[in-house]
Amino acid sequence: MNEPQAQPDAPPALPKAATGIEGFDAVTFGGLPAGRPSLVCGSAGCGKTLFATTFLVNGATRYGEPGVFMSFEERAEDLVANVASLGYDLDGLIAKGKIAIDHVRVERSEIEETGDYDLEGLFIRLGFAVDSIGAKRIVLDTIETLFSGFSDEAVLRAELRRLFGWIKDRGLTAIITGERGTGQLTRQGLEEYVSDCVVLLDNRVEDQITTRRLRVVKYRGSPHGTNEYPFLIDAEGISVLPVTSADLDYPVSEGVLPTGIDGLDAMLGAGGFYRGSGILVSGESGTGKTMVCASIVDAACARGERCLAFVFEESGEQIARNARSIGVDLARHVEAGLLRYEAARPSLYGLEMHLARMQRDIDRFAPDLVVVDPLSALRGPDAELQATVLRMADLLKGRGITALFTSLREDGGLGRDGDIGLSSLMDAWIKLLNVEANGERSRTLYVIKARGMSHSNQVREFMMSGSGLSLVDAYVGPAGVLTGTARAVQEAEEAAQDLRRRQENRRRQREAERRRRSLDRQIEELRADLEAVAEEEAILLDEDERREAALLSERRVLAVRRGGER
Amino acid sequence: MNAPDRIRLRLYVAGPSPRSARTIDHVRRLCEGALAEACDLEIVDLYQQPGLAAEDGVVAAPTLLRLSPLPVRRVAGDLTDARRVLATLGLDAGGASPPQAAQQQQQQGTGGGDVA
Structure with a gap:
């Protein structure tokens, strides 16, 4: 450019x-x-x-x-x-x-004109x-x-x-x-x-x-x-809106933005995402992208940070209402002026215009966190789309604003044919995947990448409840990766096995104890026998000595008698 | 004759230029000749009264305005063609005074209605 x-x-x-x-x-x-x-x-x-x-x-x-x-x-x-x-x-x-x-x-x-004038x-x-x-x-x-x-x-x-x-x-x-x-x-x-x-x-x-x-x-x-x-x-x-050039010379931040989702923070080596980074949350519809975003936004606003959300498929009010179902109250942040929703249909303007509008709103609101939900809703010629997204990411990075993008495309691509690599523009990528097995679907979450920090490479099961989002370690074992009810069943099975194993163990311990005790008893008896024998022996020995002494004295008496009588 | 029936003309000129003098000369001649009695002429120097020029929507100089009878008519230029000026101002009925002309028109209008 x-x-x-x-x-x-x-x-x-x-x-x-x-x-x-x-x-x-x-x-x-x-x-x-x-x-x-x-x-x-x-x-x-x-x-x-x-x-x-x-x-x-x-x-x-x-x-x-x-x-x-x-x-x-x-x-x-x-x-x-x-x-x-x-x-x-x-x-x-x-x-x-x-x-x-x-x-x-x-x-x-x-x-009327006449003449010179x-x-x-x-x-x-x-x-x-x-x-x-x-x-x-x-x-x-x-x-x-x-x-x-x-x-x-x-x-x-x-x-x-x-x-x-x-x-x-x-x-x-x-x-x-x-x-x-x-x-x-x-x-x-x-x-x-x-x-x-x-x-x-x-x-x-x-x-x-x-x-x-x-x-x-x-x-x-x-x-x-x-x-x-x-x-x-x-x-x-x-x-x-002169959209700035795509220079890669923005300052980087060492600061960390905790996500507010405990399990997710624990998966990331730094305890959250780096501030000023671009984060992609991808997943099909119904995988919980918007709620992940809502949780992160809620956590940020609760810390007093300013968030600006560009939403293309729902109104801000609708998102706030839906977020209430997971125990997240976004309306209070909106009232406090910390959170603003800018909702517009993707077809309302062209790409340039969307970008331009964003830039203006961002410069006016000066947010710490920007959410674009979903990025994949933007439509246009592929080349233009890629340039737009690139500039959007650049726009945010240049200002040190953390950006949270969601994409419906599971592979992190963008556009109809998916040639546009969105994921490579992003610093961190969370993938939400619905796993379908045994007649139920369960939500799973992976951290595909997180530039500049170690992160868990394991799948987590991700649960939405009235008290918020939580991550549960998925079952990973010989039977494969299990989630949902299958995980629960497998876990119960393992617990039962464990119990059986422990009972068996205790039984065998008891038996060994018994045998040890019986051996002890036998040793005791033998020792008693030994003592009896020793006693006997001593008595016999004593009798021998006395008999010999008696014999000796008898002989002497006899000798004296024979010699004396002569 | 009361005031509204009289022809009110206002001539805007831009300062004392030869063209201004020429135009004033032309318009005076018109008033004195054809419209002697029925005509009030006012000459305004644009430089002196620019606010008035804005009110009257004057762009070109010189401009002659017929303020009454309504509607306002305007002629731009130095009024060299007297016949055309008169035609524009609606005063070309061979020296007939405008009130008479208006009456005639009215009569024609009502007469036409009767015939129908």
Whole structure:
């Protein structure tokens, strides 16, 4: 993408008058050339008058430059009424002398021409209006109408040239609007006279979707963004959205965003996702993507962080109601101003417009967390879709905002044919999968990737109940991975087996005990026997000794008797 | 004759230029000649009264306005073609004064109705 780079500080910088139109001043590095006329052209209904009015109103309210609106088409009352919808109080500004409106009615049927004339009347009126409020800005909308009111084109062209010269002489910053003509920018070739800055507005319809675009065709003496930039007109006014280039030079954050889902935080090594990362939650419909997002949003808001959710399939209120069923109260965050839902059908705008709208809303709301639910709802040509998503991710990363995208595509792809790798743009990817078995479906969750941190590679069963989301370890065993009732059955089975095993164990322990005790008893008996035998032995030994002693003494007595008798 | 029946003309010129002088000359001649009595002429210098010019929706200079009778008619240019000026202002009935012309028209209108 060829985007404007910051302008090197060239000394003789062209003085510029800021328009106050978001984005436009960035594209032109400061606004329109000050003290010169600029041409804003485009076909009917593309926002020329609004652009010009915004330029004037902002000049009067923000930059202290009063302005004159010279309308050749709409009456002053109509103009006031038309821009009131944008919150511009023209009547108030007129009363304060900040803005003057002069309606120049030019009707050929009412004007007869005889002889020589010029447009001095117009000059004098313009001069009078400018002097009456000290205007620095003027708008001529649409001066080409003069060509339908007067027949003498030569006079008109000469007068126009004189008018633009006069504007420059007076140092007025002017916007001249012009209707798009065939083969040239304006019907009457106004670009011939106004050559300093030409802005082209366009309202294009592709695939029945309208996208407003703006291009700075030329800007003499100044660099400018050359692309076509989408711009928005809505209740917030007009904003041009130069989508920044897809540089990969954003700062990275070490901070961690806990998800608020206990089991999920535990699966991630850092205890949550890195702040500023892009997170993809993919899964078919009914897998609980939105509720996962709701839980994460609830946790973030409860910490006082700001969340902005772009939802394409449900309204914010509906999501809040549905989230109540899992015990998550999002409505209180909405009331507290921490959470905002931006709901729009994907077909409401083109991709550029969605992106542009997002950028504007993000810059205004300054969220910490952005949810896009679901990203896969965006439709468009594949190439454009990929560029859009890339820029969207870049837009968020560049601002350090954590982004949560959901996708219906299970493979993390995008678009009809799925050639667009969405997953590779994301830093973390959670996949929700419904497992169908034994006549029931159960929700499972994987963390497919989480850049920069270790994470569980196991499947978790993921439960939604009135008290929130919780993750349950799925049964992983010889019978495969089981979830739901099958997991419960398997777990019960295992518990029963376990019980049986423990009972068996105890029984065998008891038996061993018994046998040990019986052996002990036997040892006891034997020992008693041994003792008895020893006793016996001792008695016998004693008797022997006594008998021998007796024998000995008997013999001695006998010997004495025999010897003595002799 | 009361005021509304008179022809009120207002001529806007841009300052004392030869063209302004020429135009004033032309319009004076018209008033004095064809419309002598029935005509009030006012000459306004755009530079002097720019606010009035805005109210009257004047763009070109010089511009001659017929303020009454209504509707307002306007002629841009230096009024060189007197016949065309008179035609535009609805004053070309060969010197007939406008109130008479209006009466005639009314009579014609009612007469036509009777015939039908």
